[in-house]
Amino acid sequence: MRKFAVNRRLKKRRVIHILTALHKQALFVLQEHHTRAQLLQMRSTSQFYCPCCKAPVILKVGTSKIPHFAHLQQFSCTPGSEPETLLHLLGKSRLYSFLQQQKLSVDLEHYLPEIKQRPDLLVLNNALEFQCSALTSEQVIRRSEGYRSTQLEPSWIRGTETIPLAGPGIFQIRPFEQEMFFGAADKPYLLSFHPEQSLFIYFSNLFYLQGNRWVGKASVLKMEHQVYPFAVPKRLKKEEYRVMAALFRTEKNKFIRSQLYARNRMRNAFWRLSYELQLDKQTVPEIFGLPLLGGHLIAEHALIWQMKAAVMIKEGNSVEALVEKGMVKLSAQHEREKVFRLLCLYETIYKEGIGASAIEVVDISYQALAKT
Numbered sequence: 131m132r133k134f135a136v137n138r139r140l141k142k143r144r145v146i147h148i149l150t151a152l153h154k155q156a157l158f159v160l161q162e163h164h165t166r167a168q169l170l171q172m173r174s175t176s177q178f179y180c181p182c183c184k185a186p187v188i189l190k191v192g193t194s195k196i197p198h199f200a201h202l203q204q205f206s207c208t209p210g211s212e213p214e215t216l217l218h219l220l221g222k223s224r225l226y227s228f229l230q231q232q233k234l235s236v237d238l239e240h241y242l243p244e245i246k247q248r249p250d251l252l253v254l255n256n257a258l259e260f261q262c263s264a265l266t267s268e269q270v271i272r273r274s275e276g277y278r279s280t281q282l283e284p285s286w287i288r289g290t291e292t293i294p295l296a297g298p299g300i301f302q303i304r305p306f307e308q309e310m311f312f313g314a315a316d317k318p319y320l321l322s323f324h325p326e327q328s329l330f331i332y333f334s335n336l337f338y339l340q341g342n343r344w345v346g347k348a349s350v351l352k353m354e355h356q357v358y359p360f361a362v363p364k365r366l367k368k369e370e371y372r373v374m375a376a377l378f379r380t381e382k383n384k385f386i387r388s389q390l391y392a393r394n395r396m397r398n399a400f401w402r403l404s405y406e407l408q409l410d411k412q413t414v415p416e417i418f419g420l421p422l423l424g425g426h427l428i429a430e431h432a433l434i435w436q437m438k439a440a441v442m443i444k445e446g447n448s449v450e451a452l453v454e455k456g457m458v459k460l461s462a463q464h465e466r467e468k469v470f471r472l473l474c475l476y477e478t479i480y481k482e483g484i485g486a487s488a489i490e491v492v493d494i495s496y497q498a499l500a501k502t
Contacts, residue, residue, distance in 0.1 A: 149222060150239045151178035151187050151199045159238050160197050162223060169197050182241040182248065196220055218262045221289050221325035222250050224353070225260060228328075229253050232358045245276040249284075253358070257282040260323065261310065262289030267462075270309040285360075286310035288322040293329060294348040298373040300381070301333055302342050308426075308463065312360070316424030316468040319363050328353040334363035335370075337378060338426035340385065345377050345421055368496050374421055375492045382419040382433055386411070403437040407444070416488040417480055420495050423502070424472045429461040439476050449473040475502065 149160045153176055160169075173189040178199055180187050187199040196219050222238065229236040229251065237252040249257035257277040261270075274284040288307060303320060311318035319334035329350055336346040347370060349363060366374070389400040390411060396402070404411045409418075418440065419433035428435045435458050439449045450470050452458045460469060479498050483491040 148180070148187070148199050148201075148239055149219065149226075150181055151189075152181055152184070153178050157181060159226070160199070160223070162227060164197065166191060166197075181239070196223060215262055217289050217291060217325060218260065221260045221262065221287075221323055224325050224328055225251055225258070225287070225323065228353055228356065229358060234358060242276075242280060245280060247273060247276050249277065249282075252282075255282055256285050258285045258287065260287050260289055264304070265306045267305045267309050270306050274309070285312070286321075288320060290322045290324050290331065291326070293324055293327070293350065294331065294333075296348055296350050298345070298347050298370055298377060300339070300377060301344050301346055301348070303333065303336070303344050304342050313362070314468075315463060315465050316427060316472065318426075321360060330356050330360070332363050335366045335374070335423070336426070337374060337421035337423065338432070339378070339381050340431050343381070344426075345374050345381070347374070365500070366496075368493070371421075371496045371499070372492055375495070378419070378421040378432075379416070382414075385419075385431055385433060386414060399434050400437075403434065403441060406441050407437060415484075416491040417483050417486075420476070420479065420491070422472060422476060422479075422495070423499060424468055427461055427464040427469050427472060429459045436476055436480075439473055440480060443477055443480060449477045471502075475499075 151158050153172075158178070169189060169191045173191060176189075178187050178189055179185065180199075180201060183201075185201060187201055189197070190200050191197050195216050198219055226236060226238045234253050239248055239250065240252040241248045247257075250260045251258040259273070270286065274286075277284040286309075288310060294301070307320060308318075310320060312321055313319050318336060319332055320336075322331040322333070323329070324331060329352060332349040332351065333344075333346050334349065336344045338344055347363070347366065351361065386400070389398065392398040392401060401411070403409075404414075409415070414433070418436050419431075420436065421432065425432050425435075435452070438452055438457060442449050442451060450473060452473060453460070453466065453469055475498055479491075479495050482498075483494045486494065
């Protein structure tokens with residue numbers, strides 16, 4: 131009896147909910163313009179089937195979720211499918227309507243049998259995934275590679291139920307979300323969507339701090355103002371960069387305080403570099419630990435890798451040697467050429483800003499970033 135109950139719970143947990151079904155050998159898509167009365171009538175007179183596995187599905191027209199089709203159980207359907215949430219169902223539906231309003235040919239939940247994947251939306255040559263649940267980085271990479279193997283470009287939109295304050299701030303961006311970045315490797319941004327209020331949320335102009343913490347700018351865009359391909363974030367204004375530099379400085383000072391009590395100072399990078407550069411460890415100049423776009427390509431605190439670069443410059447060596455000799459730890463997303471560009475950018479800022487005031491260093495950094 132206990133085993134039977136466990137199996138029932140397992141099956142219930144693995145039910146797939148979808149917004150598309152085969153009806154009279156044609157694809158039927160549930161949309162917001164369908165009324166409850168229409169759907170109840172269809173449910174009583176029609177049979178629906180899953181477009182992927184051809185198994186019967188049930189049209190659910192409840193009050194707690196938006197209308198959807200549900201498999202009786204998942205075992206006959208495509209592997210890799212995830213249980214649906216209200217957030218995911220609503221997000222897919224509204225993104226589908228948005229793309230249709232853009233006069234685009236768009237498929238909802240189109241199954242790709244050659245890779246056994248079903249993107250939430252297929253528009254032009256783009257497989258668009260609206261991701262609400264947490265994944266591993268490997269899962270995001272594997273799905274993206276699957277789409278690319280069929281000549282489709284993957285795009286990931288993070289589902290959210292919260293709306294951040296617009297403007298500069300400190301944000302938590304987990305490793306799997308970093309794999310969802312739009313933009314160039316050295317100038318990434320994360321795109322989120324809030325289905326209930328139909329808002330696109332951008333986390334852009336991202337400067338890596340440490341762990342999952344980033345300094346960046348949050349921007350909110352109403353759906354009626356969005357376009358496709360999706361709008362690209364604007365470059366920071368000088369006043370915004372100054373605010374971000376102040377946030378970055380506060381976090382840098384916290385990091386310095388944590389290093390002052392290091393046990394093994396001979397092996398501690400901060401203590402060793404401070405000695406080589408003859409710095410007062412409690413009043414480190416502004417020129418070290420600056421927020422630079424692409425800083426996440428080096429998997430070390432900005433203070434540390436910039437101090438390493440300063441040592442190379444002081445000794446008359448090329449900053450590229452930090453990479454060539456393996457003296458800095460690179461992130462998994464790094465592109466060697468972009469890391470070299472980042473190091474050369476810092477070398478320019480260092481040579482212009484060494485000995486300058488804190489405000490002057492920030493302005494020099496902004497001008498250097500603006501040129502890129």
